[in-house]
Amino acid sequence: MDMDETWKNGLLIYNGHAGQGELRERLGQISGILAETCDRLSLIATKEPGDTERICREEGEMADVVFVLGGDGTVHEAVNGCADLDSPPVLGILPGGTCNDFSRALGIPQPLDKAAAAMASRKVDLIDIGRMNDRWFSNFMGIGLIAEVSENQDAKLKQSMGRLSYYVSTFKTLSQARPFHYQLETDQGRQEGEAVMILAANGFSLGAVQIPSPSISLEDGLLDLFIVREAGLSSIRHWFTQGASLLDESQEDIVYLQTSEFTLQTEHGMAIDMDGEMYRFTPADVSVKKKKLPFLTGTRPVRREQPAQDEEDHKSAQQ
Numbered sequence: 041m042d043m044d045e046t047w048k049n050g051l052l053i054y055n056g057h058a059g060q061g062e063l064r065e066r067l068g069q070i071s072g073i074l075a076e077t078c079d080r081l082s083l084i085a086t087k088e089p090g091d092t093e094r095i096c097r098e099e100g101e102m103a104d105v106v107f108v109l110g111g112d113g114t115v116h117e118a119v120n121g122c123a124d125l126d127s128p129p130v131l132g133i134l135p136g137g138t139c140n141d142f143s144r145a146l147g148i149p150q151p152l153d154k155a156a157a158a159m160a161s162r163k164v165d166l167i168d169i170g171r172m173n174d175r176w177f178s179n180f181m182g183i184g185l186i187a188e189v190s191e192n193q194d195a196k197l198k199q200s201m202g203r204l205s206y207y208v209s210t211f212k213t214l215s216q217a218r219p220f221h222y223q224l225e226t227d228q229g230r231q232e233g234e235a236v237m238i239l240a241a242n243g244f245s246l247g248a249v250q251i252p253s254p255s256i257s258l259e260d261g262l263l264d265l266f267i268v269r270e271a272g273l274s275s276i277r278h279w280f281t282q283g284a285s286l287l288d289e290s291q292e293d294i295v296y297l298q299t300s301e302f303t304l305q306t307e308h309g310m311a312i313d314m315d316g317e318m319y320r321f322t323p324a325d326v327s328v329k330k331k332k333l334p335f336l337t338g339t340r341p342v343r344r345e346q347p348a349q350d351e352e353d354h355k356s357a358q359q
């Protein structure tokens with residue numbers, strides 16, 4: 041690799057508390073691979089929650105690239121630390137957490153050595169980032185069921201069982217889902233009603249399961265909004281266990297729309313889940329900033345805009 045193909049200053053932020061505690065052993069191998077992509081690579085281990093955000097805010101502009109080794113919570117911090125910088129660094133996400141949903145959406149290979157090797161290809165894309173009140177989110181924001189799943193997450197179970205603990209938590213939560221009253225205003229109008237979950241997705245992976253909407257994109261300046269009524273819970277169960285579509289027969293129980301901004305109010309203040317982290321309550325003022333931050337990306341699955349129409353076109357072309 042010649043000098044033109046390396047970044048000058050690279051920073052690797054490492055959250056040893058992400059995932060199932062095996063990152064320390066992998067660190068030597070990963071930093072060895074990444075060191076070849078930079079003239080100088082500095083390594084900082086986080087000491088406590090909030091460190092990734094602070095380090096990105098304080099040191100992000102001095103770096104050309106910031107590699108983040110951790111899970112979605114760590115990515116959430118990095119995004120919040122970088123999004124307000126005048127010249128943010130390129131972000132390279134190394135999937136070191138439990139679900140790593142955002143890295144999946146970016147098309148990063150999930151084995152860590154392959155992810156590190158993929159960073160060397162220096163493929164950078166500007167990616168949409170969501171905004172909720174005073175915070176940024178990378179992958180999703182939501183209330184109701186989704187927040188309860190995160191809340192019911194048992195830290196010990198997550199350490200020992202990893203992704204399986206999400207299934208345990210999801211099923212525990214599905215049986216206890218409590219409907220709430222909401223008022224929603226989007227660029228397509230106002231609506232109100234009862235729901236068990238409202239989810240606004242930027243990426244297309246949730247709990248390492250693909251959100252079954254063909255049109256979710258990280259570069260379209262739109263959030264995919266799902267309003268799930270109580271009767272839609274069985275569809276959620278089928279989606280989570282079998283990857284079944286959320287949007288076919290259950291259309292009435294699950295309202296789906298795309299919007300670049302919305303406001304959400306509930307009768308009582310409800311915990312808002314952002315990228316699996318919870319520290320804000322409704323009301324929520326939500327938007328998405330198109331192509332806000334540069335990320336290293338891998339090969340992303342092609343998401344079709346209008347599958348039904350595509351199929352029709354394909355059929356008529358064959359006739």
Ligand SMILES: Nc1ncnc2c1ncn2[C@@H]1O[C@H](COP(=O)(O)OP(=O)(O)OP(=O)(O)O)[C@@H](O)[C@H]1O
Binds near residue numbers: 056110137138141
């Ligand atoms: N040194 C630390 N000690 C304790 N917690 C930390 C430390 N550094 C970071 N954290 C916190 O660890 C939490 C968990 O990390 P993260 O969400 O990245 O991994 P994960 O939960 O295993 O993965 P995922 O969110 O992809 O399922 C984050 O909320 C982060 O703030």
